[in-house]
Amino acid sequence: MKNEKPNFKFDAELYDEQINWEARFNVEKDFFYNIFKSNNSKRLLDIGCGTARHAQLFSSFVEEVYAMDPSQEMIDYARERVVKSENVKLLTGGFKDLANIKIGNFDTITCLGNTLPILENRRKVKSALKSIKKRLNKGGIAIFQFINFEQSMIEKNSYYQPKIIRRDDGRIYLLNRHFEYGKIKTRADFITTVLDSENDIEIFNVDTTMMCTLKIRIFQKMALNCGFKKIHYLGNDTKESFNKAKHISLFATLKT
Numbered sequence: 001m002k003n004e005k006p007n008f009k010f011d012a013e014l015y016d017e018q019i020n021w022e023a024r025f026n027v028e029k030d031f032f033y034n035i036f037k038s039n040n041s042k043r044l045l046d047i048g049c050g051t052a053r054h055a056q057l058f059s060s061f062v063e064e065v066y067a068m069d070p071s072q073e074m075i076d077y078a079r080e081r082v083v084k085s086e087n088v089k090l091l092t093g094g095f096k097d098l099a100n101i102k103i104g105n106f107d108t109i110t111c112l113g114n115t116l117p118i119l120e121n122r123r124k125v126k127s128a129l130k131s132i133k134k135r136l137n138k139g140g141i142a143i144f145q146f147i148n149f150e151q152s153m154i155e156k157n158s159y160y161q162p163k164i165i166r167r168d169d170g171r172i173y174l175l176n177r178h179f180e181y182g183k184i185k186t187r188a189d190f191i192t193t194v195l196d197s198e199n200d201i202e203i204f205n206v207d208t209t210m211m212c213t214l215k216i217r218i219f220q221k222m223a224l225n226c227g228f229k230k231i232h233y234l235g236n237d238t239k240e241s242f243n244k245a246k247h248i249s250l251f252a253t254l255k256t
């Protein structure tokens with residue numbers, strides 16, 4: 001290993017590159033289109049939008065899209081590299097800001113890619129659910145996507161298939177994810193190894209996040225307590241009802 005160790009930050013570009021958006025949208029696109037249509041959604045907010053790929057997709061499904069994320073870097077990247085449609089508005093902010101920001105109410109609020117559990121504990125998840133509920137029009141819906149926190153499922157998938165990204169400067173990024181189940185909090189390790197053009201290790205970095213172990217039973221209870229009336233769960237294939245012994249992640253659609 002070389003002596004100089006540059007600081008490492010898992011940046012917006014790396015986040016964006018490690019997801020196969022085409023494959024993801026091939027699975028998700030029709031589900032979103034149909035549900036927005038049947039709910040007559042015109043105004044949509046995507047909270048925790050990351051690089052705003054969903055917001056850009058949704059811009060042809062609904063009239064107005066707001067995409068919000070507390071990471072200024074994600075928002076800047078989205079503005080420069082992702083968002084092309086004029087009906088997408090990018091905002092810097094998180095769940096806490098939802099109460100104060102003057103953006104009106106929405107027919108649909110989405111919160112995708114496991115954003116809700118990264119709030120870490122049940123108190124924060126519940127408060128996010130409450131602020132989302134307040135921002136919904138009568139008859140509006142909220143859609144959450146998060147991983148299946150059943151212990152057996154987390155343990156079976158405790159290592160994700162590593163991803164390899166080759167950059168033009170000759171660097172190779174090896175991205176590994178590791179999960180460790182906990183009854184209350186589940187640990188997620190994001191392990192990044194960067195090899196330089198001579199294949200020497202330039203960076204080895206581990207970022208650990210504690211996620212709220214958001215099992216369906218708990219999520220359901222919290223959502224009903226926050227005033228949502230009906231909740232429907234689909235597996236990550238977007239076709240079958242969620243089966244906790246089968247699906248690695250899920251979509252929860254909450255009706256007001």
Ligand SMILES: C[S@@+](CC[C@H](N)C(=O)[O-])C[C@H]1O[C@@H](n2cnc3c(N)ncnc32)[C@H](O)[C@@H]1O
Nearest residue numbers: 047048049050069070071074094095112113115
């Ligand atoms: C795993 S990424 C998901 C991004 C995107 N929704 C997707 O599906 O690819 C989680 C995102 O949540 C954002 N985030 C973190 N804390 C948040 C909070 N308190 N409120 C809203 N978003 C938050 C992060 O900045 C990050 O962009």
